[in-house]
Amino acid sequence: MKILVINGPNLNMLGIREPDIYGRTTYTDLCDLILEHALKTGVEVELYQSNHEGDLVDKIQAAYGNTDGIVINPGAYTHTSVAILDALKAVAIPAVEVHISDVDAREEFRQISYIRSYCEATISGRGVQGYLDAMDLLAEEK
Numbered sequence: 200m201k202i203l204v205i206n207g208p209n210l211n212m213l214g215i216r217e218p219d220i221y222g223r224t225t226y227t228d229l230c231d232l233i234l235e236h237a238l239k240t241g242v243e244v245e246l247y248q249s250n251h252e253g254d255l256v257d258k259i260q261a262a263y264g265n266t267d268g269i270v271i272n273p274g275a276y277t278h279t280s281v282a283i284l285d286a287l288k289a290v291a292i293p294a295v296e297v298h299i300s301d302v303d304a305r306e307e308f309r310q311i312s313y314i315r316s317y318c319e320a321t322i323s324g325r326g327v328q329g330y331l332d333a334m335d336l337l338a339e340e341k
């Protein structure tokens with residue numbers, strides 16, 4: 200089973216950006232945790248991060264035909280991007296939405312997610328553990 204883990208804008212700043220909200224785990228630490236978890240659970244994983252909406256769309260499209268599941272934290276694009284929703288619908292690969300913070304308990308604009316309607320599940324507020332839980336969810340469904 201192959202899982203693609205996609206992170207959107209500013210998630211490369213993890214550990215530096217607003218640590219009271221997003222914690223002190225860096226993006227590199229997060230990648231290590233995901234790779235370790237993939238090894239332990241026997242799934243193949245690919246990691247991708249971009250600050251650019253079109254690049255995220257390109258990456259989702261490139262997963263067509265070679266990926267069994269997508270874990271995606273689109274960052275701020277969660278709340279604005281019809282293009283990312285459409286890309287997920289286009290490839291029709293099972294996906295789980297992840298947010299490090301509890302978006303439903305924050306500002307009103309963060310409570311809107313364009314991709315939520317497509318995703319099998321939304322995991323938010325579990326910190327970086329949410330990515331590992333999302334991987335397990337996709338692996339269970341396979």
Ligand code: DQA
Nearest residue numbers: 209272274275298299300309
């Ligand atoms: C986030 C929540 C978003 O509202 C925010 O724009 C992010 C990170 C999260 O992981 O909690 O960049 O997706």
